[in-house]
Amino acid sequence: MLKEFSYKQFGNLNFTKETFEEGRLDSVDEHIKIIFLPKNAIVQVDFQEIELKTDSLLFINPKVVIKPCETKEGQLLHFNRDFYCIEIHDQEVACDGILYNNVFEIPFISLDKTQSEDIKSIVREIQFEMKNEDSNTEEMLRILLKTIILKSTRIWKQQHQLAEYDQQADVQFLRKFSKLVEQHYRTLHSVADYADLLFLTPKNLSKKIGLVSKSTPNDIIKERIVLESKRLLAHTKMTVKEIAYSLNYEDDAYFIRFFTKNTGLSPISFRKQF
Known part of the structure; x- marks a missing residue:
């Protein structure tokens, strides 16, 4: 309907x-x-x-x-x-x-x-x-x-034990960091980039994320880049070089090493599965 x-x-x-x-x-x-x-x-x-x-x-x-x-x-x-x-x-x-x-x-x-x-x-x-x-x-x-x-x-x-009134700042920070990663993961790849956007030091950003997640900011950023790479490999005809460039990796060899390290498969091997 x-x-x-x-x-x-x-x-x-x-x-x-x-x-x-x-x-x-x-x-x-x-x-x-x-x-x-x-x-x-x-x-x-x-x-x-x-x-x-x-x-x-x-x-x-x-x-x-x-x-x-x-x-x-x-x-x-x-x-x-x-x-x-x-x-x-x-x-x-x-x-x-x-x-x-x-x-x-x-x-x-x-x-x-x-x-x-x-x-x-x-x-x-x-x-x-x-x-x-x-x-x-x-x-x-x-x-x-x-x-x-x-x-x-x-x-x-x-x-997630974030229901109390005095924890609302943690919820809002979680939303803000999530939105920033979703908006900028294609171009910004380092924790320092997001710390700058949030007017924090990388150490303080990691500490605040540690209050609400078992993953580090670096893990979260990398996982979002890997996820988009998988989507593009599985559901588009873009070449590996084109995918790397769309994610702000000028060196496609570096992108291939990054993807392989984080998934256990090369981009080509992952695409063959689909």
């Missing part, structure tokens, strides 16, 4: 292996996504296969490569930025919020039984609204979508 309100688009699809094989997920590649996945589902996100131990929500930006490997009852909500992401939305729950700009981890939200039933109830309300054709439908869908994002942001904070 897909609703269109002028340039605004919002839709709902079953997220199953069959839907993927039919190519129906290709049509929403440019959309922002929320996926409900049942316990024991297996999904591949950016080349990493994950088996879920609980019912879960997954928050996906455009271009992220997702593939349902084994799930029968998954639900995919998808929307474009015209539908949700206008500037008046609260930053923390907008499309640049912590669930969508998180370079530290794949943004899964594990749900307990009560939380899962709550989310499934909202999805059913969304499906009911999708069948309506009145003047309130668009705003009702937007309210229900924002409710899911609000509830999920609250759960994420609780699970």
Whole structure:
């Protein structure tokens, strides 16, 4: 199901292996996504296969490569930025919020039984609204979508022990660093570059990131570059030299060594897998 309100688009699809094989997920590649996945589902996100131990929500930006490997009852909500992401939305729950700009981890939200039933109830309300054709439908869908994002942001904070009021500065810093890496990973490769943008020393940046992540800033930057390299190798016809240049590596031999060291495969060997 897909609703269109002028340039605004919002839709709902079953997220199953069959839907993927039919190519129906290709049509929403440019959309922002929320996926409900049942316990024991297996999904591949950016080349990493994950088996879920609980019912879960997954928050996906455009271009992220997702593939349902084994799930029968998954639900995919998808929307474009015209539908949700206008500037008046609260930053923390907008499309640049912590669930969508998180370079530290794949943004899964594990749900307990009560939380899962709550989310499934909202999805059913969304499906009911999708069948309506009145003047309130668009705003009702937007309210229900924002409710899911609000509830999920609250759960994420609780699970990461960042729910207390005096920890909000840590959450905001996490968002800020995530956004900077996402904006600049193609051109800025060193911890010092990001420390400068944040008006910190590299040592202080590492210390602050250490409060909220097991990964170092250097690891996070490298992992984002490697991920983009994998996407370009698997889903474009760009040469290794072109990919290296697009990621600000003038020496493609250096880029090949960097990629091989961090993945265990040369770029050509990785591409052959796909």
